[in-house]
Amino acid sequence: MTEIRPRRSALYMPGSNARALEKARTLPADVVILDLEDSVAPEAKTEARAQVCAALRQGGFAPREVVVRVNALDTPWGEEDLAAVAAAAPDAILVPKVSSPETLAAVGLRLRRARAPERVRVWAMIETAHAILRADAIAGAAHDVDTRLDCFVLGLNDLARETRARLVPGRAPMLPWMATALAAARANGIDILDGVCNDLSDAAALRAECVQARDCGFDGKTLIHPNQIGTANEIFSPTPEEVSEARIVAEAFEKPENARKGAIALGGRMVERLHADMARRVLGLARAIEARGS
Numbered sequence: 001m002t003e004i005r006p007r008r009s010a011l012y013m014p015g016s017n018a019r020a021l022e023k024a025r026t027l028p029a030d031v032v033i034l035d036l037e038d039s040v041a042p043e044a045k046t047e048a049r050a051q052v053c054a055a056l057r058q059g060g061f062a063p064r065e066v067v068v069r070v071n072a073l074d075t076p077w078g079e080e081d082l083a084a085v086a087a088a089a090p091d092a093i094l095v096p097k098v099s100s101p102e103t104l105a106a107v108g109l110r111l112r113r114a115r116a117p118e119r120v121r122v123w124a125m126i127e128t129a130h131a132i133l134r135a136d137a138i139a140g141a142a143h144d145v146d147t148r149l150d151c152f153v154l155g156l157n158d159l160a161r162e163t164r165a166r167l168v169p170g171r172a173p174m175l176p177w178m179a180t181a182l183a184a185a186r187a188n189g190i191d192i193l194d195g196v197c198n199d200l201s202d203a204a205a206l207r208a209e210c211v212q213a214r215d216c217g218f219d220g221k222t223l224i225h226p227n228q229i230g231t232a233n234e235i236f237s238p239t240p241e242e243v244s245e246a247r248i249v250a251e252a253f254e255k256p257e258n259a260r261k262g263a264i265a266l267g268g269r270m271v272e273r274l275h276a277d278m279a280r281r282v283l284g285l286a287r288a289i290e291a292r293g294s
């Protein structure tokens with residue numbers, strides 16, 4: 001089985017906010033996303049880029065994955081962001097407003113020209129109507145190693161803006177688009193993270209969104225404030241009951257008497273080998289979380 005990296009919580013912070021960048025090295029998020037795009041005002045973009053690159057060079061973010069969201073290539077800052085961030089080599093570069101696989105090819109080409117280390121991956125924001133309509137083709141870019149595509153991140157605020165759908169409790173208008181993006185990610189073997197919950201003070205709303213996203217199959221949730229990390233880490237972790245159930249299922253198929261069976265009865269339920277595969281993933285995720293220490 002390939003290595004599982006927990007991505008339960010991915011906290012955005014404005015690249016212009018030195019205090020937030022400093023705090024990122026201490027917060028229990030699995031991923032920190034240093035933002036150069038929408039949370040940074042146009043007049044602060046150049047300074048934010050320099051500050052983020054300096055923070056990357058200083059390091060100290062491990063075991064967190066550190067990801068930088070650059071401005072799109074068709075903006076006045078995109079090319080310089082990509083060149084500077086490629087040289088500073090974060091774990092991944094998050095590309096906003098990806099609407100076609102060609103954008104990922106263009107980013108991949110620039111990373112190769114900038115000689116970005118191979119370990120630098122590319123994540124794609126899925127936040128336009130075209131991205132939803134072309135989700136499978138965009139996720140399929142992951143099969144071209146030059147694109148380095150590793151993860152989708154939903155941007156539901158931009159989707160709401162473009163489609164005029166409302167961001168309502170329960171997220172009914174968004175669910176078909178969330179499911180489309182999720183199926184595209186899974187069909188092409190990449191991870192996918194849910195969009196942010198804008199309401200900083202509504203803990204119940206955040207919890208409901210995390211539960212909904214976990215049930216839909218998402219790997220984690222993007223966040224905007226440190227007070228959201230604990231809930232995301234909790235909800236996207238397997239529960240102790242899920243871990244012990246997974247252990248029972250995985251071990252059952254390792255018994256010699258079940259070696260030639262495709263389906264067995266276990267605790268009054270039918271269990272197939274596909275359930276053993278799922279159980280092994282739960283156990284792998286639980287081990288990876290335990291190794292992180294939280």
Ligand SMILES: CC(C)(COP(=O)(O)OP(=O)(O)OC[C@H]1O[C@@H](n2cnc3c(N)ncnc32)[C@H](O)[C@@H]1OP(=O)(O)O)[C@@H](O)C(=O)NCCC(=O)NCCSC(=O)C[C@H](O)C(=O)O
Pocket residue numbers: 011012013014019020021023024035038039127154155156157158159195196224225226
């Ligand atoms: C929303 C905020 C502007 C609120 O900030 P603030 O008023 O400073 O909050 P607090 O006073 O409660 O902060 C308490 C301490 O926590 C630190 N802090 C706050 N937020 C962060 C953070 N995101 N990362 C790290 N640290 C953070 C403060 O510095 C305080 O620390 P201390 O001094 O020790 O007390 C702010 O939370 C914020 O800027 N959030 C992130 C906004 C952002 O990045 N937005 C862009 C991404 S969302 C998006 O674009 C989604 C997508 O594209 C879409 O389309 O949907």
Ligand SMILES: [Mg+2]
Pocket residue numbers: 038096127155157158
């Ligand atoms: Mg957005």
